Amino acid sequence: MAVQGILTVIKFVVIAIAILVLGLITSWIDRKVTARIQARVGPPWFQPIADILKLLGKETLVPEGAGRNVFLYAPVIGLAGMALAAALLGNALISPEVGFVGDVVVLVYLLVIPAIALIIGASASGNPMAAVGASREMKLILGYELPYLIVIATVIYKTGFTLKLGDIVETQALDGWNLWSISGVIGFFILLLSAQAKLGLVPFDIPEADQELMGGVITEYSGPPLALIRITKTMLLAVLPLLMVTLLMGGVQFEGLSILWGFLKYLVIVVLIVLIRNTNPRVRIDQALKFFWGPVTALSIIAFILAYWGL
Amino acid sequence: MSLTRWALKKSPWVYHVALSPCNNCDIEILDLLTPRFDVERFGIKLVGSPRHADALLVSGSVNRHVLPRFIELYKQTAKPCVVFGIGSCALSMTMFRDSYNTVGPLDKVVKEIDPNAIIAYVPGCPPKPEAMILGVVKALQTL
Numbered sequence: 001m002a003v004q005g006i007l008t009v010i011k012f013v014v015i016a017i018a019i020l021v022l023g024l025i026t027s028w029i030d031r032k033v034t035a036r037i038q039a040r041v042g043p044p045w046f047q048p049i050a051d052i053l054k055l056l057g058k059e060t061l062v063p064e065g066a067g068r069n070v071f072l073y074a075p076v077i078g079l080a081g082m083a084l085a086a087a088l089l090g091n092a093l094i095s096p097e098v099g100f101v102g103d104v105v106v107l108v109y110l111l112v113i114p115a116i117a118l119i120i121g122a123s124a125s126g127n128p129m130a131a132v133g134a135s136r137e138m139k140l141i142l143g144y145e146l147p148y149l150i151v152i153a154t155v156i157y158k159t160g161f162t163l164k165l166g167d168i169v170e171t172q173a174l175d176g177w178n179l180w181s182i183s184g185v186i187g188f189f190i191l192l193l194s195a196q197a198k199l200g201l202v203p204f205d206i207p208e209a210d211q212e213l214m215g216g217v218i219t220e221y222s223g224p225p226l227a228l229i230r231i232t233k234t235m236l237l238a239v240l241p242l243l244m245v246t247l248l249m250g251g252v253q254f255e256g257l258s259i260l261w262g263f264l265k266y267l268v269i270v271v272l273i274v275l276i277r278n279t280n281p282r283v284r285i286d287q288a289l290k291f292f293w294g295p296v297t298a299l300s301i302i303a304f305i306l307a308y309w310g311l
Numbered sequence: 312m313s314l315t316r317w318a319l320k321k322s323p324w325v326y327h328v329a330l331s332p333c334n335n336c337d338i339e340i341l342d343l344l345t346p347r348f349d350v351e352r353f354g355i356k357l358v359g360s361p362r363h364a365d366a367l368l369v370s371g372s373v374n375r376h377v378l379p380r381f382i383e384l385y386k387q388t389a390k391p392c393v394v395f396g397i398g399s400c401a402l403s404m405t406m407f408r409d410s411y412n413t414v415g416p417l418d419k420v421v422k423e424i425d426p427n428a429i430i431a432y433v434p435g436c437p438p439k440p441e442a443m444i445l446g447v448v449k450a451l452q453t454l
């Protein structure tokens with residue numbers, strides 16, 4: 001029993017590291033595609049790794065008047081939540097049978113932890129820019145979380161009330177992808193937009209707003225804590241498209257060539273995210289909130305009703 | 312060469328500090344960051360907060376008014392960092408050298424704050440973006 005437990009822990013760690021590597025590759029793809037869109041050459045392949053290594057080697061500064069412990073532990077908590085979410089999702093993809101009922105719900109909770117940890121850390125830093133960033137991040141979470149949850153509920157409904165990631169994948173293997181229906185297509189776009197907001201990429205990079213808030217929530221972070229935040233963001237960049245592949249596009253199979261097919265599905269979503277990021281200006285926080293609570297939530301409710309009608 | 316040193320050379324994030332320049336140097340620095348020169352090839356990225364910076368691009372002759380701000384800014388930057396004096400003003404104060412409000416060339420000022428600081432110069436009035444890229448690359452090679 002104990003050996004089993006240790007093996008599971010090792011497996012989870014390995015999966016989390018694998019997802020981090022996938023995230024590093026994705027973040028290079030993101031920067032390279034961005035560069036090509038702007039007719040540039042773009043960074044070399046090791047750029048995301050170099051960024052993180054460099055930050056790990058730098059000095060950690062704690063601003064005067066900051067809550068020292070909260071400020072320094074917030075990124076660790078964020079990374080812990082993120083790593084657990086990554087391990088849970090990866091585990092469900094590699095061996096669909098071992099999950100537990102309700103792991104979708106746990107995953108949804110875990111995915112909010114990095115954002116909340118950032119809010120706590122930013123509030124503890126005692127910087128007005130970070131405070132504004134934290135308040136914006138909070139509003140943004142309230143905005144995107146609602147349609148996101150409704151879409152996930154739609155997917156759960158469509159697969160016959162399965163609350164297990166592995167079962168969602170298996171149901172799709174039998175009945176075809178969730179994407180191939182009107183409600184699936186609507187859900188896909190809503191998940192895409194929410195992923196954009198969760199990642200803090202351009203139309204919704206309001207909390208970090210480089211031009212007005214100088215990095216917003218991460219203004220005061222330097223050195224290793226900033227590296228942890230980067231790692232968390234990198235993993236999120238891999239986990240969100242993977243979650244979309246799992247929920248709507250039949251997951252990733254790990255036998256032979258089908259792993260390439262799985263990677264292709266993943267890549268399509270990543271490139272879509274990058275394209276949205278490069279072709280849109282940033283919106284204001286009130287516009288973002290109106291957008292998510294107005295049309296997007298309405299669409300997600302319509303998707304749910306369509307799913308109820310079997311469309 | 313340690314791994315973090317290698318990483319520092321491959322990903323210098325820059326923060327733009329304008330210490331009372333005439334604005335031409337700043338325009339050239341912003342030019343440098345446009346897609347045309349594509350400094351992301353070398354991992355150079357403009358960041359909004361000195362806490363994230365590895366290199367401070369300083370333009371202009373340091374005067375009494377901005378000195379306290381600059382000292383604070385330098386202390387806020389996570390070490391190791393490199394200070395770049397961009398343009399002749401930072402280098403030799405050019406025509407402002409006898410001005411009543413100029414406190415001194417950049418290296419003197421920085422050495423007063425931190426004797427071990429790494430300082431590099433890119434001369435020109437204003438220097439071309441190509442010259443700045445050359446300066447950054449050369450300075451990083453000596454690290």
Ligand code: SF4
Pocket residue numbers: 332333334335336370371372397398399400401405435436437
């Ligand atoms: S070096 Fe020349 S261009 Fe640059 S700030 Fe001084 S006067 Fe202006």
